[in-house]
Amino acid sequence: MVASKLEVLVDLGPKPDERVLEKTLKELNSQDDVKQAVFKDGAFMVETTLPSTVVLDMVAKTSGKRAVLQGFGETQSAVAMVSSQVCCKGGVLGVVRFQESPDGALIADGSVDGLRPGLHGLHVHDAGDLSQGCSTIGDHYNPHGSPHGGPTDPLDRRHAGDLGNIVADERGRATFRIVDNVLKVWDIVGRSIAITERRDDLGRGTSPLSKINGDSGSTIACGIIARSAGVFQNPKRICACDGVVVWDERERPLAGRGRRETGDVQKPCCKTETQDVKQCCQREKAEVQKPCCKV
Structure with missing residues (x-):
């Protein structure tokens, strides 16, 4: 089977718990379909023949943290x-x-x-x-x-x-x-x-x-x-302008109401009052009308 390399980013906080890292790596490397799993540059690098969703679920369950796929494949x-x-x-x-x-x-x-x-x-x-x-x-x-x-x-x-x-x-x-x-x-x-x-x-x-x-x-x-980005080709951790972190992005709509309702998370683009920032933040207030849902 042809293996893929996955870059799995995990919400470990500012100081990763070594016990969590060790436990997660042990679980990944115990799988027959995982060729190798290492922790590198703040992310898990997993070489595997498993579907990426299976790996993400495994990492999230073992670490108890949120996980996202940050990069897929070393080539095109x-x-x-x-x-x-x-x-x-x-x-x-x-x-x-x-x-x-x-x-x-x-x-x-x-x-x-x-x-x-x-x-x-x-x-x-x-x-x-x-x-x-x-x-x-x-x-x-x-x-x-x-x-x-x-x-x-x-x-x-x-x-x-x-x-x-x-x-x-x-x-x-x-x-x-x-x-x-x-x-x-x-x-x-x-x-x-x-x-x-x-x-x-x-x-x-x-x-x-x-x-x-x-x-x-x-x-x-x-x-x-x-x-799309391959492994270690995507440095994004926070989305430009709207302040939605990579952990929350997949759980929110792509645009419109609800996109930036981040609770106690400060919205970076709304901290100042420049004209560009005002225009950016107005999008949060706009109600996106869905034509196919009118009737």
Whole structure:
């Protein structure tokens, strides 16, 4: 199996507890799927074949601290924020990360919530156009004009973007790690990743759609694939202007009301009264109207 290197940042405070560090490293290194785990430059460096979400959960549970993935992969990396592209609650939401390993294989590592339990197709599409949601992302990425197939099929019998299926558990969460020998990071940056409502039959079904999209139904979630930071390439600890620390960022909306409600945390951009700061802080007070939720 191809291993990935993860940079896991943990909320250890100004002076890390050596006992917590030792306990966490011992737990990580005891896993058969962890090649090596060390603490370096304020973060855990983990080389593993486990999905990143599994590692994050393990670190958080063992240390008793909040943990976030700060960097993924040493070589070319990309990421997509996947959602059902609707502003109301109850949709599909997740993250898919991509890394090109030193031997050229592409690793797709993801965690997606809000799915119906069972199998769902996962595909890279031609376009990174979300102007009309997932309906404008184009067809499967297929530079060689091949029929639809499965990820283990040769290139003349699969779309380059065919990544097979992911499995959602009874809670609606799919955690996965796929190794693909066709796609490259720079082929997919600017394109999109999509999840379908049904299982992909990998081009082996009897439906006329089998050789087109695996008869996997409509797209229920998608996201644009963008370049991302590898390990120790992202020094961010606090978000510019709005003062939301990296620990709280994933638990808050991306914008609008509620973004900067940090309790007793002082908002750095609101400490002075310059014109630029005033404009920045006005965003906190603005109510973001969600058009699809008006009716």
